[in-house]
Amino acid sequence: MFSSIFVPVLVAAAIAGAPDALPVSRAQAPAEENAPTLALEPLLAAVVERNPDLVALDAQRAAALDRAIAAGSLPHPMLGFAIRNLPVDTFSFTDDMMTMKEVMLRQQFPWFGKRELRREAVEQNAKLAEAEKASQALLLRQATTDAYANLWLSTSSVRLVEEQQQALERFRVIARGRYAAGGGSQSDLLRADVELARITDPLLELEEMETAARAALATLLHRPLASFEGSPAAPPLPALPADPAPLYARIEAHPELRALGEQAERSEIEARLALRDRWPDPEVGVMWGFRTDMPDMVGAEVMFQIPVFAGSKENRLAAASRSEARSALLQRESRADTLLGEARTAWAAAKRQRDLIRLYDEEIVPRAERNVQSAIGSYQAGSVDFLTLLDAQVQLQAQQLEALRARANYVRQLARLARATGVSLFDESLAAPEVDRG
Template structure:
């Protein structure tokens, strides 16, 4: 009964897992795209073939438990005498009987325990597949969103370069700009157009990656996300590290495997004890050739008892050693895995801290300074104290810093998804709309700030 209750609880948990990735974010409405990502996580949990296969393997392992606990089948025996045995009560022609092997006390439960712990290991592995799937969906989603920001930046840059080209062409006609400035802008414009074409072409592979994870049919191009959010978790480094060492699903699976090996070792030791077989046997007897015989034609009945003789002690000792060595190897593997997980968590936590620091510097210091540099370059260019190269360099720097800001946001989001996998659960966090840096109106602002040659006369 215990395993069936466990089965119901497990499948209740499996149903919750479908929504587990969304629960941690449900209370925050600071990011408009949150519901889209939540829907993708739910869809992937329901439809991804790899996740379904992992839980199917768990189902198959769970079905081994009642098989391990079952009694051996009764044995029916039947024999015919080639020559009837003449007895006083009549000739005996055949014998028949039924017997039941009774395993030694605890063997059936130990076999069931081994099967249960093996199923528990596969459940942990299936949950790990679920977290890995969520990580891949989030990573694909955020990379897709980053592509959108890269395209947006490239198109803004192209719009600015088109205006620069028209501006330089106008100034070149009145000899206030050089031909080198004109060709330099054209080269930069061609590079921007090529970059846009490359990014546009890259959209399909990213969409296909996300579509495959969601289990959707081929041919569908998913809409491009609006952007990458700014994330913040309520857990500190100690809480995350503790979750990694205590709840990591790989460690959980190894613990279950070690417990299965321990139970197998106890079971192997019990194999030194014989199993008992009990039965009932009868002999079919015909009527005697002479009348008046006591018990004539009656079938004799015998109650039988038997045991197996465990002569091969060496094989049984080898089975005990095998189970013990398996348990020891699994625990050593766990210890090695813990060390690797701690190092991996430390690297990811450093990346999260470093990403937060870089985001703060970009948003509060570096990007504003780059914007001031661009404004100063525009003023100097209009005054004839700077070349078009200086202006292009300042403009390109601001565009690249804006793109770097979104790259750091994307890397930060992926690192937190990686930490989810290590911690064995979704780390609670909130999503906030990321503050803008360069802004969608940058190209228009530049066109307003720069004066044409006619206006400067």
């Protein structure tokens, strides 16, 4: 009976997600001897600093800024040396007055505006890397919150199961005393033993959940697994705002949308640069030549490319870049709608879990506790059987587990809401004084 109620609770706890700024229940409070050494807020800050993916995006941004400076610089000048009019019969530098030794210097000058456009196009890659980092940080914070919620849920559930073991041990003592006094039956003792044996399986499931959560945190924060051996503190439960419209409005500044906007802007710059490339870059050269026993000579030249194939080259490149810009803007529009839908779903789910937390804390769990106390007295008085007493205790634990699950789910849904809207999980916009923090 115990496992039939407990196991579905655990399975659902591993899948679901959401809670709000609500008072801490007695089931949440850790024992003083198991003082928590892990907290959610420092982990959320650390994941942004330590995660290798974010460090890599920082390196990409720095590389793009360096490339932007290089892209906007002038081409290297060219220095050349030449021998002209050397007679092939003697290969002498002095026999013919036309034989000349030359030193040449050439420099290409990009057409007006090309250097700026090239620099701006590459700078967009740095802005894109910055937006991608912010977007990745939101995903990592959500994953960290999910792992922490699982860790806290598993360790808190273990404490409840251990309390259940202690309660069943007390019930067995009561049953044994009543049986010794001639008021009970041997079957009561057998039922107590069976329920105690069934507790082993959910404890194994909880151990698996806890191990997976600690491993996930170690991976996300790029730290040794031993760094996460402590007991987790109860996660903070910010209040859910009554009006989610301000949160939804902030989706327009979401890093994912900003990244798509940067892609569109880069493509537009590349289109303008392709059209500007139809204008040839002049190449200016000067030379100095000297001849034996004759006056030295100087010269200058200007060379231009002839844009004969602009229709099949620069124009096509510009059209392709503008198509990419339109594609990025359409993706941005679609992604904005998706994020808005995800935010609305997360807010509704968080609101449901918030209401569940209140219901469990204010009505269901206190009522189940009273039922247990009443069942104990009735059993000792002989007015109810032992099975009724066991059922009351199992129901109490099941409701306490559901209360824990609602809190963990609430935290998960707030993390989803934060990722979908692009705000910090503990942003002040979420801290409406709607619910007493307790």
